[in-house]
Amino acid sequence: RLKFSCMMELSHYPLDRQVCGMQISSFSKTTRELQLVWTSEEDKEAVSVAKDLRMPQFELEMVTAKNCDNKIHMGNYSCLVAQFHLKRSISFHLIQNYLPSILIVAVSWVSFWMDIESVPGRISLGVITLLAVSSQASGADVPQTSYVKAIDIWMGTCTAFVFAALVEFTFVNYTWRTRGKLPGIPTGLETQENLMRIQTNGENHQDKTLLSLEMGSPSCENRTSRLLHRAHRWRCMAVGIDELSRAIFPLGFAVFNLSYWLYYLAIVQEDPTQGLSMDIHDDMSVMV
Numbered sequence: 001r002l003k004f005s006c007m008m009e010l011s012h013y014p015l016d017r018q019v020c021g022m023q024i025s026s027f028s029k030t031t032r033e034l035q036l037v038w039t040s041e042e043d044k045e046a047v048s049v050a051k052d053l054r055m056p057q058f059e060l061e062m063v064t065a066k067n068c069d070n071k072i073h074m075g076n077y078s079c080l081v082a083q084f085h086l087k088r089s090i091s092f093h094l095i096q097n098y099l100p101s102i103l104i105v106a107v108s109w110v111s112f113w114m115d116i117e118s119v120p121g122r123i124s125l126g127v128i129t130l131l132a133v134s135s136q137a138s139g140a141d142v143p144q145t146s147y148v149k150a151i152d153i154w155m156g157t158c159t160a161f162v163f164a165a166l167v168e169f170t171f172v173n174y175t176w177r178t179r180g181k182l183p184g185i186p187t188g189l190e191t192q193e194n195l196m197r198i199q200t201n202g203e204n205h206q207d208k209t210l211l212s213l214e215m216g217s218p219s220c221e222n223r224t225s226r227l228l229h230r231a232h233r234w235r236c237m238a239v240g241i242d243e244l245s246r247a248i249f250p251l252g253f254a255v256f257n258l259s260y261w262l263y264y265l266a267i268v269q270e271d272p273t274q275g276l277s278m279d280i281h282d283d284m285s286v287m288v
Contacts, residue, residue: 013142013149014093015264018058018086025070025079036078038065047082058086097140097151101158104133105253108165112246116176116238126166133162150264157256161249168245175238 006020038046046065137155
């Protein structure tokens with residue numbers, strides 16, 4: 001029994017195809033003494049594979065048999081190359097990586113339908129989904145390489161979408177509670193102690209409240225009206241950002257999905273009959 005190894009290029013992992021070669025060549029006899037050829041019988045294939053062959057990660061698409069020559073300074077040596085075209089099965093990765101990450105990203109969008117003032121709920125949802133997608137990315141059982149793989153691009157983009165949803169709420173909440181603060185109306189950020197101090201200190205409270213009925217001069221009313229209009233405009237902008245995010249985030253993620261799957265399954269996915277020429281020095285070899 002012979003055991004071979006195959007060097008793989010994993011930049012498209014787990015949507016990749018691999019070509020593994022097995023080279024059989026002469027060790028001591030040149031082409032003048034020994035010439036290796038594949039069988040030419042019509043009822044027999046040059047390379048036969050067991051029909052019940054099953055591999056846990058790959059599907060065998062086809063096997064090609066070629067002749068080759070090893071040329072060195074001592075002479076030419078006959079050799080044969082069998083190339084096994086393998087396609088990686090994606091069902092495992094769909095269940096373990098792709099579908100869970102899609103659901104996590106979709107759950108992060110729920111915060112766009114929550115009230116802006118429900119800070120604990122939206123913060124908890126954003127942080128939990130961010131930790132979930134980060135754990136999903138770091139816990140994925142993928143080969144370690146020095147270059148970026150297709151699964152890395154997917155997980156990185158999902159993390160970016162979840163993080164962007166959290167940043168969106170931070171900006172909306174800041175706009176609502178600072179720029180959109182109504183004069184003389186508590187924002188909800190005051191503690192019970194501060195509220196008690198404001199209520200007991202009537203003198204300061206009267207000075208700071210722009211909506212006080214005692215301040216009924218025309219200039220004060222105009223200023224109050226301008227402040228109310230400005231606060232209302234900022235609050236409408238905060239609500240509008242939430243409503244716009246309900247469409248922008250799903251649409252952006254849908255465009256990313258379409259581009260991702262189209263690129264890796266249609267554009268860069270080579271047909272197994274293409275690229276049959278392969279450097280024989282990269283193949284697995286057996287000397288005879």
